[in-house]
Structures are given as C-alpha cells and as structure tokens.
Ligand SMILES: Nc1ncnc2c1ncn2[C@@H]1O[C@H](COP(=O)(O)OP(=O)(O)OP(=O)(O)O)[C@@H](O)[C@H]1O
C-alpha cells in the first residue's frame with residue numbers, strides 16, 4: 001500500500017464530512033478506467049446479516065413506559081474477508097458506532113446475526129463468547145479519554161492478558177508489552193510512563209498496541225484518527241496499514257473523512273439513517289457511485305485543483321437528517337433526494353445489484369439500495 005500523505009490545505013467542507021485533501025484520489029481517478037476483475041476472496045471471516053439495534057424511548061420516572069424506539073441500526077448486512085479493510089462512512093448519527101459496538105458484542109442486538117467464521121456470535125455466552133471476544137478487538141476514537149490516566153502504559157497494554165492469561169503468562173508479560181510497544185513504533189523503555197507523558201499520536205499507538213495484545217484477527221476502528229492532528233493522522237494510518245500486512249488483520253474502519261477511508265479501504269459501505277445505502281469496492285463507490293446519497297457525499301469532497309473545482313457539479317442536500325426514531329416510509333433518503341418519486345415513499349429499496357446492471361460487465365454493478373440507481377461520476381470530473 002502506498003504511503004498516505006495527508007496535507008492540511010483542504011478547501012471546503014460540508015456538515016458531517018471532514019475537510020479532506022483528495023489529490024491522491026483525483027490522480028487515481030484519471031488513471032482508473034478499467035473494470036476490476038471479480039476477486040475470489042474465499043469465505044468471509046465475518047458475515048453480518050440483517051443486524052438491528054433499537055434503543056427504547058421511555059417516558060415516566062417510576063413506571064417507565066416505552067413510547068417508541070431509536071432505530072440506530074435497522075437491518076444492516078455486509079461481509080468482511082480475511083486481510084481486507086471495509087470502510088464505513090456516513091453522516092453523524094447514522095449508526096456507525098452502534099454497528100461497531102454490536103460487532104464487539106458491547107451491545108446486544110435487537111435481532112440479526114453476526115457470523116464469525118460461520119458461527120453466530122450473537123447467541124454465544126460463557127467460554128465460547130470469551131474465546132471469540134479475543135479475536136475481535138477495537139481501537140477507539142479518542143486517545144485522550146480512552147486510556148486510563150492512572151495506569152502506566154505497561155498496565156494499559158497488558159490489561160487484556162489478565163482476562164486471557166493463556167496469551168501471556170504472568171512472568172512473560174513485561175517482555176510481551178515491550179514487544180508490542182516496539183511493534184507500534186514506541187520505545188520499549190516507555191513502559192512505566194503514564195498516558196499524559198505522550199502526544200496524541202503516541203497515545204493512539206498505545207491504543208493500537210493494546211488492540212493487538214491478544215493477537216486478534218479483526219480490529220474494529222471507530223474514527224481512530226479523527227481526534228489527531230492532520231499531520232499525525234497519516235503516520236497512524238500508515239502504521240495500521242503496515243500492521244495489517246504484517247499480521248494479516250481484517251479491519252472495519254469507520255470514519256467521516258472520505259479520503260482517508262478510500263486510502264485504507266478495499267471496500268466501502270455507505271450508511272444512511274441506520275441502513276446501508278451502497279456497498280462496493282473503493283473504485284466502485286468513489287468513481288462509479290449509483291446511490292444519490294453517495295453521490296451527494298462525494299460531490300462535497302473538496303478538490304484542491306481550482307480548474308477541476310470549477311467544472312464540477314456540487315450536489316447540495318436540502319433538509320435535515322430525519323430522526324432515527326421516526327424514519328421516513330419507503331426509502332429513508334427520500335426526504336432529501338432530488339430523484340425521489342412516488343414509488344420511493346411506498347416501497348423500501350433493497351440493497352442489491354440494480355436489475356439494469358445485473359450480468360453487465362460494469363463497475364456500476366454493485367449493491368445499491370435505490371429504485372433508480374444510475375451511475376454518476378462526481379469525484380472524477
Ligand atoms: N445508548 C443509546 N441509547 C439511545 N440512543 C442511542 C444510544 N446510542 C446511540 N444512540 C442513537 O443511535 C443513533 C446512532 O448513533 P451512533 O453513535 O451509532 O452514530 P454514529 O454514526 O457513530 O455517529 P457519529 O458519526 O456522530 O459518531 C443516534 O441517533 C444516537 O443518538
């Protein structure tokens with residue numbers, strides 16, 4: 001994977017999307033015209049099927065009465081293959097972190113399944129659950145608040161060994177932690193320091209070392225670089241890419257920043273109001289998007305080249321994101337979609353390869369939840 005070099009000169013922004021530099025993506029855009037050959041990746045390591053999480057909305061203090069539910073995640077399905085990175089993007093509140101917590105089993109799913117190597121982990125308990133938990137770890141967004149300030153770095157990174165002593169017996173833990181510090185590019189002699197003695201980027205390296213401690217197969221990264229300075233983001237992203245190659249890790253990478261997601265992801269899923277709007281390879285999503293929501297998100301990505309910027313169509317979405325407690329009927333995006341028709345309010349579109357593209361050798365032939373899916377190149381202009 002090429003080194004990621006993120007610059008601090010983004011030109012423009014849209015609510016819910018970070019400022020980004022897309023020089024690299026734009027260059028690739030011009031170069032990529034060929035259609036990707038389908039890749040046989042074998043059995044997925046993770047299969048998410050119709051995952052639902054509704055948070056109850058209650059009224060009353062003593063006698064709580066349920067008056068509704070926040071449909072944070074409302075029927076999400078996708079696969080993750082060994083060694084690949086699936087990026088998940090979407091506006092604030094669309095359910096990305098809730099998906100992450102469901103996969104980590106930190107939240108109980110209302111319904112749906114998560115198959116890890118073919119086994120539904122949402123139904124596990126006891127020892128079987130503990131064994132699976134070891135293989136799916138998380139790197140959190142904020143390295144400033146996610147590390148206990150009263151613990152030394154050695155204790156923070158070594159804490160997972162308390163729950164899984166089989167990975168590192170007591171006498172061997174110090175050495176293991178020092179090895180992990182070295183792996184993430186920190187001096188092993190820092191083992192007795194406290195989090196406040198490190199910079200933001202170094203703290204996120206500590207978070208990554210902790211995530212690696214149990215030698216997981218899957219790491220779920222929820223906005224892992226959003227709290228970092230732009231210059232430091234690139235270092236952490238490059239470290240994550242290097243570790244992925246070294247340990248054949250599979251990543252789910254959640255972020256607002258579309259250029260970072262493109263850089264690190266093999267495939268990308270776009271979420272809107274608790275559902276997946278579109279999913280495909282990075283080339284399919286960034287250069288051949290077929291869902292109006294993806295097209296709007298991409299049209300808001302800043303383009304540093306003034307000439308390219310001038311000739312480019314910008315899709316401005318009107319209206320607020322509806323409440324997940326009361327999503328629109330039919331297609332959830334219809335209240336903001338410029339293409340909406342009568343059918344969109346009565347019939348919910350299914351996430352599938354649109355009929356018109358089925359069997360056609362085109363990058364537009366990827367899953368999109370839109371009745372009128374059609375290709376529109378918004379980044380490549
Ligand atoms: N524990 C909870 N109880 C009630 N509602 C919740 C809870 N956790 C999340 N929600 C709601 O679920 C929806 C999805 O939240 P989530 O944190 O998954 O969004 P997100 O896509 O990660 O947003 P962001 O980009 O801002 O991090 C939001 O409307 C949020 O308010």
Ligand code: SF4
Nearest residue numbers: 331334337344370371
């Ligand atoms: S189904 Fe209709 S409302 Fe939804 S994205 Fe497609 S055109 Fe827009």
Ligand SMILES: [Mg+2]
Nearest residue numbers: 096097098222
């Ligand atoms: Mg979140």
